[in-house]
Amino acid sequence: MxxxxxxxxxxxxxxxxxxxxxxxxxxxxxxxxxxxxxxxxxxxxxxxxxLFFYVEAWYTVDFVRLFFNSFAIATLVVIANLFLNAMAGYALTKQFPAKGLVLTFLLMSMMIPFHATIIPAYLLTADLGLLNSKLGIALPTLSHIVCILLFKSNFEAVPNSLIQAARIDGLSEWRILTRIMMPLSKPAVATNIILSFIWSWNDFLWPLIVVRSQEQQTLPLGLVSFLASFEDTTGSLYAFCVLVVVPSMLVFLLAQKDFIRGLTSGATKG
Amino acid sequence: MATVEFRKLVKRYGTHQVVHGIDLAINDGEFLVLVGPSGCGKSTSLRMLAGLEDISGGEILIGDKVVNEVEPRNRDIAMVFQDYALYPHMSVYENMAFSLHYRDTPKQEIRTRVMEAAEILGLQDLLDRRPKQLSGGQRQRVAMGRAIVRKPQVFLFDEPLSNLDAKLRGSMRLEIKKLHRKLGVTTVYVTHDQIEAMTLADRVVVMNSGNIDQVGTPEDVYHSPQTIFVAGFIGSPTMNLLPAKRNGSATIVVGEKSDFHVQLPAKSASNTDAFVFGIRPEDIAIASGDPEDGRVHVDGVVDVVEALGPDTLVFADVGGHQVTARVRPDVKPDIGQPVRLSLDVSRAHFFESESGKVVS
Incomplete structure (x- = not known):
């Protein structure tokens, strides 16, 4: 050049x-x-x-509670996503009857907008008695199909001989997944952590529907309450936004290198 | 250590059968090499022994126990893979110790065994390194170390040297041989390289299209090939194989244009008329004077001459067939010139054309 x-x-x-x-x-x-x-x-x-507006934002709403709720739910979502997506992705690297059908079903499911599933999701959550609970808020986001497929493509890039060596070494399938596949798929793990954390952290619509009490409110819901509390909130509103965004930016920055490798892995390997 | 036995072993992928009911008994402490071209079923047989492939038919025994349904981890085997299969996220020490962690081996015992193996293989200084920081030969040694620490009943090697350069392959071959002598563990080794097979094996199993063509010592398969396939596969350059047909009860005529007559083996009971005449390149010389007893002279034209150093290969056109002779290094006939070859027919091999089997 x-x-x-x-x-x-x-x-x-x-x-x-x-x-x-x-x-x-x-x-x-x-x-x-x-x-x-x-x-x-x-x-x-x-x-x-x-920092006046930060102090105002912190005390006007119960920021610590909102933060704790969001963080607890995001942590639950991240852990669940890691294990459920990794297990599903690993299973999809194997040959089994109707595998093509399962993959087609998963891809088709991705095309259904979440808003179209809200009513059945709500009814299911209500039947499970999980309305107005952290688990209820986390439930629909405990696994993401795009992350399952990401794990699948990363696992497929791991040489088959490593899996066979591990099998001869005495590892069960679960240990092959946790001790061999996941450490060798750091980009996929990082991408899962970032995406599931950010999606959960920023989720507004579903918590709005299932949360009934202030005790279970998350940060995005707190933001709405905050807006409703004041007429002129310019400084405090922006300070609140910064406080909401900082954790997800931190998570992104921590895993940024592996995240980018995870998103581009399909471009360079099989 | 243990014996290994294949009984009518079959492998099918759908309707396609790749191993056709082979029988094989491997002795305790023996170094057995499965050799054959790509797709002959040797790796598949090894992988069935390892438990990495399901068995479609027959039985595999390790010791006295049928292991058809036994998980790989419970077969008490260790395997060295073609691409080494070292865990990239672990150090050399962790790679070697990994399997022992899952077999409830005490930590001190693990350390002792890893250090012992590292000493045998000269890996003491590399124990903290990751696989990507090692050369091909070092990785290969780590892969062997990982197998050694397990103290298994059977070692399995799946083309372990094929990723190494020629020089390293030679030295690793020697190390594997020494290792086997030292440990005395029953070893099954798969390769498509006949030199590896000949130099390493106590016995060689030559496989062809999912069948065993011959089992024998390296000398047996080289000097007494039982089929045309074995004759053509073992040896480099390969055995000269020329078409022949019966000419009377005890003689055959070899070739189509530059014909020569050869006696069939005295005890031959073959009734067939079509034969294949085989002779090794080292049993052919450049003729000088009249043929001695047991030799036949045949005329040809020199095509190519390859000076290898210790000897020279002369490729000649004999009646439309290429014949290779291994001659002294100082003999260098001119290309395109006529040459008279002297064949030691007392060392020739005769095969039935149709069955491909040796005439006996």
Missing amino acids: SRFHRIVTHGILIIVCILMLTPIYWVLKTSVTGDNLFVYPPSIIPDDPN
């Missing part, structure tokens, strides 16, 4: 980065200044930044 092309490419990438980061910067800036978004001329540099 010539020097000119490199400069042009980097220039375009810098512009795209600025466009992508501007809203995030704006949220951060507003959360420490409380400035209205619609002022002219817009102020780029924060004037007298302070």
Whole structure:
């Protein structure tokens, strides 16, 4: 690549980065200044930044409870997703009767929007007596088909001889999965953790339907309550948003390298 | 250590049968090599012995016990794979100790066994490394170490040297041979490389299309091949095989254009008329003077000459058939020139064309 092309490419990438980061910067800036978004001329540099709005957001709603609820549910979802998806993905690497049918069924299920399944999901959850509980909130997201297929493709890339060696070494199928397949599929594990955590953390519609009491509310529901509490909430609202987003960003940053490898693994191996 | 026995062993994939009811008895402490071309069923037979493939018919015995339904982990075997199958996320030590952890072996015992194996294989300095930090030969040694620590009844090797370069293959061959002599464990080794088969084996099993063509010592299969397939497969360069037909009760005429007459073996009871005449390249020389007793001269034209160093291979066209002679290194006939070859027919082999079996 010539020097000119490199400069042009980097220039375009810098512009795209600025466009992508501007809203995030704006949220951060507003959360420490409380400035209205619609002022002219817009102020780029924060004037007298302070943490007042964070304190206000923290105390206006019971942030610790909301955070704990969201975190407990997300943890449950992540653990369940890891094991259920890995087990299903491993099973799908084996040959069994009607395997094609099962895969077709799974792919077809992915095409059904979640909103279309809300009523049966609600009735099922109610029948199980799990309405207004953390398990009830987590239930529909305990496994994601896209993550099952991700595990399947990663497991298929593990040489068959390793599985056979493990079998001769005395490992059961469960131990082959946990001691051989999963450690060798770190990208898939990271992708599962990130996706299931973020999906659970940001989930709004399903918790809104199954949660009846304030004690079980999650952060997205708390955000709505927060909006309803004040008239002018610009600074506090943005501070609240930052507090909500930080955990999922941390999870993403921690597993970012493996996450990207996980998403691109199908492009380079079988 | 234990004996191993195949009784009418069959393997089918759907309707396609790849192993056709083979019988084989492997002695206690023996080094047995299954050799044959790709797709002959040798690896499948080994994998059935390991428990990695279901058995479609027949029985496999390890010791006195039928193991058809026994899980691989309970067969008391250890296997070395073609691609080594080392766990990439574990160190050399962990790789070698891994199986013992799942067999309730005390930690001290595990350490002792791993250190013993590491010493035998010269791996002491590599125990903390990961497989990707090792060379091909080192990985191969770790794979063997992993098998040794188990102290199994039977070692299984599935083409373990095929990923190594020629030089390393030679030295690893030697190490495997020494290891077997030291441990004395019953070993079944699969390869398509006849040199490995000949140098390592106590007995060689030559497989062809899911059947056993011949079982014998390396000398047996080389000097007394029982079928045309074995004659053509064992030896490099391969045995010269020429068509022949009966000419009287005790002689055959070999070739179609540059014919020569050869006596059939005295005890031959064959009634067939079509034969295949086989002679090893080392039993052919460049003729000088009149033929001696037991030799036949035949004329040809030199096609190719390959100087190998210790000897020279002369490829000649004899009546439309290529004949290879292994001659002294100083003999270098000119390409395209006529050559008179001297065949030691007392060392020739005769096979029935139709059945492919040796004339006896």
